[in-house]
Amino acid sequence: MIDVIIIGGGPIGIACALECKKRNWNYLIIEKGALTNSLFNYPKNMTFFSTSEKLEIDDIPFISNNPKPSRDEALEYYRRVATSNQININLFETAEILKKTNDFFLVETNKSTYNTKKIVLATGFYDIPNLLYVPGENLPKVTHYYKEAHPYSMQEIAVVGASNSSVDAALEIYRKGGNVTMIIRGEQIGKRVKYWVRPDVINRIEEGSIKAYFNSEITEITETEITFKSPDGIKTISNNFVIALTGYKPNFDLLNQLGITLSMDDKKLPQYNPETMESNVKGVYLAGVICGGMETHKWFIENSRIHAKRIAEHIENALV
Structure with missing residues (x-):
């Protein structure tokens, strides 16, 4: 039995993993592509809007050669954070079926099946174009x-x-x-x-x-x-x-499988507690851009880094 499974290996998923690691929890990130897959798929010459210190996770310094870091600098930073901390992550593995079974969750991927006490959805929004x-x-x-x-x-x-x-x-x-x-x-x-x-x-x-x-x-x-x-x-x-380039949307199928309530309007806002990031389904947490539903401009690395700590603190009081 795994304590926490994190779906998504982007910056916020990595931040969640670091919080789990601090607490010696048995955790696993499942990422459908490469590490920070969305960033990898950004244009090669892309420059971030945010400055480097606002892209940092877990207070690990991000040193950039420019006021606004590039895609390649960000890839290097998050890769070093992941490797130096030896985070537990399965790359190129896709979560296909998520469901609640009694007091735990079943996660089926294209490669394996896992049981977990908690799920964190940090899947971003860059995989499905409008x-x-x-x-x-x-x-x-x-x-x-x-x-x-x-x-x-x-x-x-x-x-x-x-x-x-x-x-x-x-x-x-x-x-x-x-x-x-x-x-x-x-x-x-x-x-x-x-x-x-x-x-x-x-x-x-x-x-x-x-x-x-x-x-x-x-x-x-x-x-x-x-x-x-x-x-x-x-x-x-x-x-x-x-x-x-007409925008992208989250994978709502995973939310629907778990029974997470979405708003009935075009925004499709998922229901969650902003204090704990727990969704309306007990034991399922949301982190990062996915919190904004179709409003993908509302959440980004800079203002959703805090989600990892909120989730970990709430799980800490709930894990047995």
Whole structure:
């Protein structure tokens, strides 16, 4: 019997593991991909909004060469935290079935089956993209993730969205020689875009280096073109690749399996006690971004690091 199983090996999952380790609990992290899999899948040149000290976990110093740390610096930091503390983690193992059985929980993965007294869901939100639901979205030329600009040089590129990831992709591809068109559902570049980047993309749009269609939505994708609805009517333009960075959502299936109550509106907020992070299902805790349901911008490393301590302190009083 395992005391605590943590689903998700990102920064918050690692923070939860460190709290378990301090208390000499028998714990296990189950992570479907690589260590800090979401960070690994971020664009190669991504820079965090937060400064390095706000990304630290368990008061372990994060030294960065720049005021805003890069993706690679973050990967190095969390990797060293995990390895130097010898955290107990199973990588590339996917939790498939979670259910409560009498006074414990059953966790079935693609590799094994475990019994545990407590479950911590720290699965983040980066694994399931919000789809466009348009004809042609399944074509090989369409992706919901962006890694680097080089493959898109000298190509006709449509970037869908106006968030940080969309803006970063549009600017990088433009500067690597891609012909970029942004298709944006709203009326402006997102207000939460990094303050040092937002003026840059607005200037590129105004000077015509990057084309942008606001209040617009793609309606069809073909091998050589995209069609979209704009305030000026239906338009069709040449296209080689579509990068649809329209956001992501948590794995609600795991929450539903355990019986965690979600709000009935579009936000799908899971029910939990903010003092203890315990959900409406006794013994199941939420940590990190998953607490925000579809409001994935509400929680991030900086403001959810405290979840690990709250969870551990509550479990400490409950474990026998």
